[in-house]
Amino acid sequence: MNKIIKIIIFLGLIWLVGINIYAAEVEVESEISEICVYTDSALINRVAHLELATGSYKAVFSNIIPEVDENSLRVSAEGSAVIKLFGAQVKKEYLEEVPSERIKQLEEEIQRLEDEIAGMQNLKAVLTEKKNFLNSITLFSNEQIPQDLVTKMPPISDLENILNFLDLGLKENYAQALDCELQIRDLKNKMETLQNELSQISGVQEKIKRSIIVELEVLKEGSADLKVSYLVKGASWNPIYDARANFETSEVELVSYGVIKQATGEDWLEVDCSLSTAKPRVGGSMPYVAPWFLRPYQPEVRKDKMSVASAPAYQTEAFKKEAGALEEKVEGEIEFATAEEKGIAVVYTLPAKIAVKSDNSEHKFPISSQILSAVFEYSSYPRVSPFAYLGSRVTNSKGLQLLAGRVNIFLEGDFVGFSSMGNIAPSEEFDLYLGIDENVKVKRECLEKKVDETLIAGIPSRTKRTTYQYKLTVENYKSKKIKVKLYEALPISEDDRIKIKINEISLEPGIKDWEDRKGIWLWELELEPQQKQEIFYTFTVEHPRDMIVEGLY
Known part of the structure; x- marks a missing residue:
């Protein structure tokens, strides 16, 4: 019985070898039919349209330019022909050549790009001088107009003309400078790509010629589409968003774009394309609201040079109003x-x-658009950042996954800056930050620091007591009523020898230990136009006299 099985296996091996020996090698014409772009690579799908008679073949997809991840190689066939596939492999041939014509072409293109970059940098310098001129007019007006008001009142039309001139001039200057920066970046990317190619092919070198060979047997003649797919490096996509806030309707339009760039070595011409979040990849966002801990001082331990610093925590949950995505x-x-x-x-x-x-140039394609209902409010953590951040708590639509990326902010149709957001799952609530508003002023001041080192019979006490008084100020210079969430961190002791006592608070916070973060206080304030809110509080820290307390400032 075992002898019979061995004979069958032996005959099977001979049959397979015979297929490989006598298979007709056919070089096929193929084209890229579809591409799936990931955040760090791309899956290329090529197709060849064939008419095949019965028999064994080796279909050769020649002139595969990018380096192929052989582990990702897949092959399939569909059509009227009945085909049995035996597998696919990548074949590499090394050819020695001197690509002098291509070197000359690259050098000319690099020189042209260098000239364009120099021209754009000269334009940038001119725009900088123009901005300095406009700033000098602003400075002169700030000094001269108050002097003129002492003797006479300048005509309103003159003041309006000055303001309009400065407003239009600065906006135009900013737009031109931004466009100049973008063009310089794009030119530098193109030049870097050409320089990399030039460094690779300069001099006598070994050129790699890649082919994909598919072994198959046609059991029934007919037509077939033979498809191969493989993963390549040098391609990527990343998201970018436009957030357009409308205060009248209390809505934010969030438009998502995919920015694709690639330097795989071959152009993608009129191909179907999809973008995948399979490998997801964060400032204008509010700083992380962290507790304030006090502990005995310990010398910093020198870390290994190869250790990687942990990423800062991403701030969420700053806006708690319920809001959702509209379906239409x-x-x-x-x-x-x-x-x-x-x-x-x-x-x-x-x-x-x-x-x-x-x-490697960037190509921007629209992905999705959704309308988010929003309740606009401000959030501030002046211990870390002296700004008020405009934003809202919103909910992502079903079926839409948003990757971390830059957010261009438009308020009432005007571009006012940019923010960022993290990875957002479908239907997930998240904080959409819309940047800082200079018309809402926030300040944190230490008004008093009093050290009490009581002497007993001329001998210093064993403990040291320090009393601090702080003032938090929020001012509304806008023309309408606003809501502000004000966060503050009170010190927390992590050592029994450090005693902390909160003495006085002029306005009790609405929430203490916000989100279970010890010592984080939250005031939810409503301010009318031109209204100012001041909050005073004092606390005392007592600790052994010879102890250096870390984090106390």
Whole structure:
């Protein structure tokens, strides 16, 4: 019995070897049909349209330019022909050549880009001088107009003309400077790509010629689409968002874009494309509200140079008002991608074929748009940042996963700056920060620091007591009533020898130990236009005289 089994296995091996020996090698013409872009790579799908008679073949996909991740190589076939697939492999050939013509072409293109960059930098210098001139007018007006008011009142039209001139001039200057910066960045990216290619092919070198060989047997003749897919490096996409706040309707339009760039070595011309969040990748956001701990001083331990510093905690939960995403889509002419949840990732299929050159330049495509209902309010943590942050608690739509990325902020149609947000799951509530508002002033001041070192019979006491008085100030210079969430960290002792006593509070906070963070106090304030709110508090810290207390300032 064992002898019969061995004979069958032997005959099977001979049959397989025979297929490989006598298989006809056919070089096929293929094209990129579809691409799935990840945050650090891309899955390329190539297809070859074939008419095949019965028999064994080796289909050769030649001139595969990018380096292929061989572990990701997949092959499939569909059509009227009945095909049995035996596998696929990547073949590499090393060719020695001197690509002198390409070197000359690259050097000319690099020189042209250097000239363009120099021209843009000269334009940037001119814009800087223009901004300095406008700033000098502002400075002169700030000094001269008050002097003129002593003797006479300048005509209102003159003041309005000055303001309009400065406003238009500064806005135009800012827009031109921003456009100049973006063009310089784009030119530098292109030049870096060309320089990398030039350094790779300069001089006599070994050039790699890659092919993908698919072994198959046609059991029934007919037509077939033979497809191969493989993962390549040098491609990526990242999200960018436009947040357009409308105070009249209490809504925020959040538009998501995917920015694709690639330098795989071959251009993508009119191909179907999808963007995957399979490998997700954070300032204008409010600083993390951390408790204030006091502990005995300990010398800092020198860390290993290779250790990686932990990332700062991302602040959430700063805005607690209930808000949700409206189901209806925004009316407009932009066609967005369709989203589909696949396993742990969301895949966005772009609505039209795309073209992306292999020059590392950025290409922006719309992904989604949603209207979020919002209750606008301010949040501030003056112990770390002296600003008031405008934002709202909102809810992401179902079926939309948002990756961490930059948020361009538009208030009433005007671009006012940018913020950022973290990874947001479908239907997840999150804090949408809309930047700082200079018309809401926040200040934290230490008014008094009194050290009590009582002497007993001329001998210093064994303990040291220090009393601190702080003042928190919030002022509303806007023309409407606002809500402000004011956070403050009171000191917390982590050692029994350190005693802390809160003495006086002019206004009790609404929440103590906010979100179970010890010592974090929260005041929820409502301020009318031009109203100022001051909060005073004092506390005493007592500790052994010879102890240096860490974190006390």
